[in-house]
Amino acid sequence: MLTYLPVSFAFGVSANQFGFTAWEALFLSCSMYAGASQFLVVALLGSGTSIWMTALTVIALDIRHLLYGPALYQLIDRKLELKKTAIWAWGLTDEVFASGMIRLTQRRQAWNESWMLGLSLSSWFSWALGSFLGGLFADQVSALPQFLQASLDFLLPALFLSFLLAAFEKKHSFVVFITLIVSGIACYFIDLSAAIFIGIGSGIAAGLFKHYVLKRPDASLEGDHT
Known part of the structure; x- marks a missing residue:
């Protein structure tokens, strides 16, 4: 509150x-x-x-x-x-x-x-x-x-950042890194509005790539599949 x-x-x-x-x-x-x-x-x-x-x-x-x-x-x-x-x-x-x-x-x-x-x-x-x-x-x-x-x-950004840091774990590093890099590039070369949607898409793509290509699913997901 x-x-x-x-x-x-x-x-x-x-x-x-x-x-x-x-x-x-x-x-x-x-x-x-x-x-x-x-x-x-x-x-x-x-x-x-x-x-x-x-x-x-x-x-x-x-x-x-x-x-x-x-x-x-x-x-x-x-x-x-x-x-x-x-x-x-x-x-x-x-x-x-x-x-x-x-x-x-x-x-x-x-x-x-x-x-x-x-x-x-x-x-x-x-x-x-x-x-x-x-x-x-x-x-x-x-x-x-x-x-x-x-x-x-x-x-508002500070509130989002506080929850991101609270929920952050080492296993999330790859997805967060890719999302930040792609969003930053999009914001610089296009605009902020486009960067939001491109950032969302890049985060989803990075998560799918990590799970299905790199074969590094999160521990919680591994537990669900067993």
Whole structure:
């Protein structure tokens, strides 16, 4: 919750700068709840992009969420309760997913659906609250020193980086290295938007190459195949 509040506050400020009210920022966080994609949505809509093009762009960016449920499910050794699962699965953001994976794989803790439910709901609440506060006090932010205003733009990448470092293991080095190199080249020679999609594709390709060509599957996957 403490990490979500400043990032969602930055989203509320960003939404206000593109002409959205605090209530509209809150509505986006309650109905969409897509983290980084919400920054993209307000930027695209604020610049005059059509709602359909905005929707297609966000769907392409968030298609990775289809993989989160199955990835967690294969590590859960008990039957899930449909009602609870439907709630926490709706709130399965990148950070909630990373927390669940770290709990199950690195800390080797038993699955607790009530814990996951609490994590999902509290994260959503803090994101929605921060979005509203950011939109509400956006005008006051302009009075802050320039370096503090600039730091708001780095909050979301910093949050992603913290979870990447927390989940990083030596076996991931090859995929991460290839993804960073290809993304950096694409960003330099093309643009940032293209680098995002090219980076995603290169990471997938590197993972498949490692698994099927180099024959170096992750330990968790080896356990599933035996």
